[in-house]
Amino acid sequence: MKIAFTINGRAQSVEIEDGNTPLLWVIRDQLNLKGTKFGCGKAACGACTILVDGEAVRCCSYAAKLAEGKQITTIEGLGTRAQPHPVQQAWIEEVVPQCGYCQPGFIMATAALLEKNPAPTDEDIDNNIVNVCRCGTYYRMRKAIHRAAALQAQQVAVNPKNQ
Amino acid sequence: MAQLKLKYIFPALLLIGGLLLAAPPASPLDTSAPDGLPPPTAGNDSYDKVMSVLTHPRCINCHPSDHLPKQGLEGRPHHFGVARGAAGHGFEATNCNTCHQNENNDYSGVPGAPHWGLAPASMGWQGLSRAEVAEALLDRSRNGNRGYEALIHHLTEDPLVLWAWSPGVDAAGQPREKPPVAKEAYIKAVKDWFAAGAPIPR
Numbered sequence: 246m247k248i249a250f251t252i253n254g255r256a257q258s259v260e261i262e263d264g265n266t267p268l269l270w271v272i273r274d275q276l277n278l279k280g281t282k283f284g285c286g287k288a289a290c291g292a293c294t295i296l297v298d299g300e301a302v303r304c305c306s307y308a309a310k311l312a313e314g315k316q317i318t319t320i321e322g323l324g325t326r327a328q329p330h331p332v333q334q335a336w337i338e339e340v341v342p343q344c345g346y347c348q349p350g351f352i353m354a355t356a357a358l359l360e361k362n363p364a365p366t367d368e369d370i371d372n373n374i375v376n377v378c379r380c381g382t383y384y385r386m387r388k389a390i391h392r393a394a395a396l397q398a399q400q401v402a403v404n405p406k407n408q
Numbered sequence: 409m410a411q412l413k414l415k416y417i418f419p420a421l422l423l424i425g426g427l428l429l430a431a432p433p434a435s436p437l438d439t440s441a442p443d444g445l446p447p448p449t450a451g452n453d454s455y456d457k458v459m460s461v462l463t464h465p466r467c468i469n470c471h472p473s474d475h476l477p478k479q480g481l482e483g484r485p486h487h488f489g490v491a492r493g494a495a496g497h498g499f500e501a502t503n504c505n506t507c508h509q510n511e512n513n514d515y516s517g518v519p520g521a522p523h524w525g526l527a528p529a530s531m532g533w534q535g536l537s538r539a540e541v542a543e544a545l546l547d548r549s550r551n552g553n554r555g556y557e558a559l560i561h562h563l564t565e566d567p568l569v570l571w572a573w574s575p576g577v578d579a580a581g582q583p584r585e586k587p588p589v590a591k592e593a594y595i596k597a598v599k600d601w602f603a604a605g606a607p608i609p610r
Contacts, residue, residue: 306516361500375488
């Protein structure tokens, strides 16, 4: 079956044999976007988090057929090296990653959170950022999330169109 | 005088003790009146079938009384501290649809159905007796102002309710347990119960 969607701003269509194929495999193996990671395959760890129509989704548990007509964003489409997303910038400034494997999922979940809640409290972070990091970088991530919120607020102040 | 009283009191105590020992113990398998109600009569058969479904974990797990969705037959709190949130669908960036879609995902074992989410807080059934669940169900101030027709529709046609009979597999790939009454028998029992005026046995 053929599935058409937009990914990182580009229209894309893929041919898949089984519509229930996890979208993660389409992204990684057919579109060669390797930033989104496989962790548990059970929607439990969040390493595969992407944005579907702006909502955080764990794509290891998202059938590819459901992506028809959707706007998808992966870590590759969040920002650029020249203009990183505030969450990516904050991650760099706080030197968050250790091994780094789970970080794209955390960054995408955080981007989704800041889109809905530009100034999250520690409690908001605890409720929303529930991915798993085996290196235990949670403490640095918490600081980075607050920093990302501040960076995003600065961008909005400079250019309200970024709101 | 005291000796005379003891003469009668001791045999009386022995008699009472003997009677207590002779009484048959409560059967651990006796499920006829789990909430203190009288055993169901033939006229209450529909009620009994409906309530055995509505109080099954497949239904009650998403009717929590503490705003925390439950999982599994044991009704354990949902993974990752998921809670009701402001709109009944979790938190802003981690909500029901972060993992649950419109259908089951048999690769991951994540269940799904249209409008997956918690029942309203006013319909928290966990910990209630069958009679209390029935009262909550019929109470328009708690059930979203639903009359009989709307309730029948919800109970027999809502795909999220009927998901209970197509619950898919769990994370280990094992089929989830279905409610104890077959779907067709449950739907008939719902209609029969409302047709009889939705009586709640006391």
